[in-house]
Amino acid sequence: MLTVTTPPDISTVGIVGGSLGGLFHAVALTELGLDVHVWERSTGRPDDRGAGIVLQPSVAWFLSEFCGVDADQVSVPVTHRQFFTRTGNVRIMPMRQQMISWGTIYKALRDTLPAERYHDGQPVTALTPTPAAATLHLGSTAHAVDLAIVADGSASLHRGLVAPESASRYAGYVAYRGVIDEADLPQELAACFRDRFSFYDGDRTQFLCYFIPGDFGTTAPGHRRMNWVWYVRADAPELEHITTDRNGIGHGLSLPPGLIAPQVRTDLLTRARSTLPQPLRELVEHTREPFLQAILDARVTRMRNDRLLLTGDAAFVVRPHTAASAEKAAADAITLFHALRQAQSADAALRAWEQLRLAEGAAIYGQGVGLGHRLGLSGMEAPVSTVGRAG
Numbered sequence: 001m002l003t004v005t006t007p008p009d010i011s012t013v014g015i016v017g018g019s020l021g022g023l024f025h026a027v028a029l030t031e032l033g034l035d036v037h038v039w040e041r042s043t044g045r046p047d048d049r050g051a052g053i054v055l056q057p058s059v060a061w062f063l064s065e066f067c068g069v070d071a072d073q074v075s076v077p078v079t080h081r082q083f084f085t086r087t088g089n090v091r092i093m094p095m096r097q098q099m100i101s102w103g104t105i106y107k108a109l110r111d112t113l114p115a116e117r118y119h120d121g122q123p124v125t126a127l128t129p130t131p132a133a134a135t136l137h138l139g140s141t142a143h144a145v146d147l148a149i150v151a152d153g154s155a156s157l158h159r160g161l162v163a164p165e166s167a168s169r170y171a172g173y174v175a176y177r178g179v180i181d182e183a184d185l186p187q188e189l190a191a192c193f194r195d196r197f198s199f200y201d202g203d204r205t206q207f208l209c210y211f212i213p214g215d216f217g218t219t220a221p222g223h224r225r226m227n228w229v230w231y232v233r234a235d236a237p238e239l240e241h242i243t244t245d246r247n248g249i250g251h252g253l254s255l256p257p258g259l260i261a262p263q264v265r266t267d268l269l270t271r272a273r274s275t276l277p278q279p280l281r282e283l284v285e286h287t288r289e290p291f292l293q294a295i296l297d298a299r300v301t302r303m304r305n306d307r308l309l310l311t312g313d314a315a316f317v318v319r320p321h322t323a324a325s326a327e328k329a330a331a332d333a334i335t336l337f338h339a340l341r342q343a344q345s346a347d348a349a350l351r352a353w354e355q356l357r358l359a360e361g362a363a364i365y366g367q368g369v370g371l372g373h374r375l376g377l378s379g380m381e382a383p384v385s386t387v388g389r390a391g
């Protein structure tokens with residue numbers, strides 16, 4: 001049992017954004033005995049698109065320590081990495097990792113946080129920092145809290161209150177993604193990927209895939225899902241074209257499953273046939289509803305303004321090659337938990353937290369940009385304000 005002593009000047013916490021970043025903080029700070037509420041603008045259970053996440057140590061620790069979930073039971077192990085060549089040859093090296101899905105982590109966090117502490121369909125329209133406190137505004141209602149945590153993601157509305165100098169940038173490429181039920185894959189094809197984290201590094205492109213849990217977190221072979229990600233360069237007009245859906249509606253920086261325009265899908269299949277080794281090409285062909293996300297960069301030089309904290313993607317948007325975004329959000333929350341647990345004063349705790357998390361965020365950010373560069377994906381970066389306008 002952890003000994004818990006929180007600084008006397010924090011008892012109420014308001015969290016803006018109820019995705020993984022906000023939930024990690026809500027669960028950890030509730031465990032500290034604080035009075036925590038989360039406000040999430042979207043309604044109902046978010047569509048996780050079945051997407052996969054490489055399980056990293058802080059997330060595994062968090063699930064076990066705070067949610068009572070054994071990560072081994074809800075993740076799919078891989079024992080090796082395999083690297084395809086264009087002609088389909090493979091080079092294999094041992095490397096153990098565990099793959100989990102976004103939805104599995106989300107469910108564990110929601111199941112842990114008392115339901116009455118999560119308010120969905122309630123956007124935080126403004127935040128007002130006040131000395132040693134903050135007020136969250138939800139339309140005409142206002143909630144005063146001792147600490148406000150901004151976890152509103154990469155397009156953060158409130159980032160500027162803490163770090164006015166920072167803005168997101170489009171990294172010049174997108175991640176096409178696909179999720180396929182294992183049962184829908186030909187057995188021979190599925191066997192190519194069993195126990196493997198697979199990669200293909202082509203000319204200024206990268207494809208990767210791995211199995212993740214299926215419905216209800218099941219990890220039984222035959223009931224899992226194949227998750228693939230394909231990084232492809234796209235300049236601003238191309239981004240606008242591929243994120244415009246089958247009804248002519250522009251979605252800006254992403255395109256949800258089920259909406260891809262027929263011509264964009266045809267072009268994706270044509271590109272797969274001319275670019276990818278055969279087993280990977282077949283995965284794209286078997287995907288009913290490919291979707292995509294623009295890759296963004298954002299970094300901050302401050303994560304704290306008095307009693308406002310920036311966390312998760314609202315602070316640093318790191319490239320997915322690092323497989324570290326959920327990990328970073330979990331580590332933000334774990335570090336805050338320990339800082340507050342041991343602190344004599346809230347200010348000292350929050351200062352120490354900011355120092356640690358800024359250093360870590362900057363390091364992962366740099367690593368992600370470097371990986372993108374090494375993969376040849378750089379060269380078409382642009383301010384977010386100039387790309388992918390939603391129609």
Ligand SMILES: Cc1cc2nc3c(=O)[nH]c(=O)nc-3n(C[C@H](O)[C@H](O)[C@H](O)COP(=O)(O)OP(=O)(O)OC[C@H]3O[C@@H](n4cnc5c(N)ncnc54)[C@H](O)[C@@H]3O)c2cc1C
Pocket residue numbers: 016017018019020021022039040041042052053054102122123124125151152153154157175229293294311312313314320323324325326327329
């Ligand atoms: C291609 C791709 C692959 C990825 N792969 C991985 C991976 O392998 N490993 C990994 O760790 N991560 C991966 N990620 C990233 C990961 O999903 C997130 O970075 C992580 O979950 C942290 O997100 P967050 O909670 O800070 O922000 P988000 O998930 O963006 O959540 C922000 C939340 O805030 C809400 N919100 C916004 N504004 C308001 C408002 N005004 N009021 C109330 N609510 C608001 C939003 O509705 C949303 O729910 C990947 C991302 C991409 C694009």
